Amino acid sequence: MTDIITEKHDNVTLIKINRPEKMNSLDFASNDEMVEAWKEFDRDDTARAAVVIGVGDKAFCAGADLKTYTINFAGRPAPEFRRRYTDGPGFAGITRNMDIGKPIVAAVNGFAISGGFELALACDLRFCTPNAEFALQDVKWGFHACDGGLIRLPRIVGYGNAMEIVLSGDRIGAEHALRIGLVNRIFPPEKLLDETMKYAAMLASRAPLAQRFAKDVMVRTAAMPLDEALKFESRSFYDLGQTEDIQEGTAAFREKREAIFHAR
Incomplete structure (x- = not known):
């Protein structure tokens, strides 16, 4: 059985974590498969957006499979941890050292815990089911999030909300997540993927x-002073203005038709 299933639906890549018997937690091997799936998505010029989901209705991803990540359950990172995740692409492939400019959406069906939560945070948008639960439970076991959770969460939900989630280790439900801006939309389980x-x-x-x-x-620009950030935004807009796509977009607007973009 393949732990990571990749499907191409026209211009959308669907990545499925296929370890439902392990709550879709990732061991070293399945994590490496995720890395390759993201690299292929990034390389594929016909793939314009991606969706990541966990197989089954219990968990999106419950984080790391600790049997392979620690030594004798003592909490000490396995020898290859630093090479793979601190210096490498990070947990689930996109939490560190892999910048993908295409839109990525997490479809959270059930638990998104610790590393699984951090995978969802590394996506651009998060949709979920009413039974979804989110948590960084690390402080209950003596450590803290290490795959972007402490960095991305406050940017998404604000400092106070992030502190509550990080320092308590408690789970929050879908409605709470929607209220603080952690998720964008909630769908019934049977409609989430569609x-x-x-x-x-x-x-x-x-x-x-x-x-x-x-x-x-x-x-x-997240950590830049306002004046510097505004200049960076302006320079980006100028550079974008040199592309063929902006010419196509403005032509389509004038001609009252749908634009056809070629990423040039």
């Missing part, structure tokens, strides 16, 4: 270079 794929298809129809440039601005 609705997320529809939304991803819409994203895939938009201007890919504009999306890439916009993501780059939002990520890179």
Whole structure:
């Protein structure tokens, strides 16, 4: 059985974590498969957006399979941990050292815990089911999040909300997550994947270079002073203005038709 299933639906790549018997937790081997899946998505010029989901209705991803990540359950990282995840692409492939400019949507069906939560945070948008639960439970066991949770969470939900989640280790439900801006939309379980794929298809129809440039601005200016950030945004817009896509977009607007973008 393949732990990571990749499907191509027109311009949308669907990545499935296929370890439901392990709550879709990732061991070293399945994590390496995720890394390759993301690299292939990034290389594929016809893939304009991605959706990631866990197989089954219990868990999106419950984080790391600790049997392979620790020594004798003592909490000490396995010898290859630093090489793979601190210096490498990070847990689940996109939490560190892999910058993908295309839209990525997490479809959270059930538990998104610790590393699984951090995978969802590394995505651009998060949709979930009413039974979804989110947590960084690390402080209950003597450590803290290490795959972007402490960095991305406050940027998404604000400092106070992030502190509550990080310092308590408690789970929050879907409605709470929606209220604080952690998730964008809630769908019934039977509609989650279809609705997320529809939304991803819409994203895939938009201007890919504009999306890439916009993501780059939002990520890179997060810690900049306002005046410096505004200049960076302006420079990005100027560079975007030199592309064929912006000419196609403005022509389509004048001609009252749908734009056809080629990422040039």
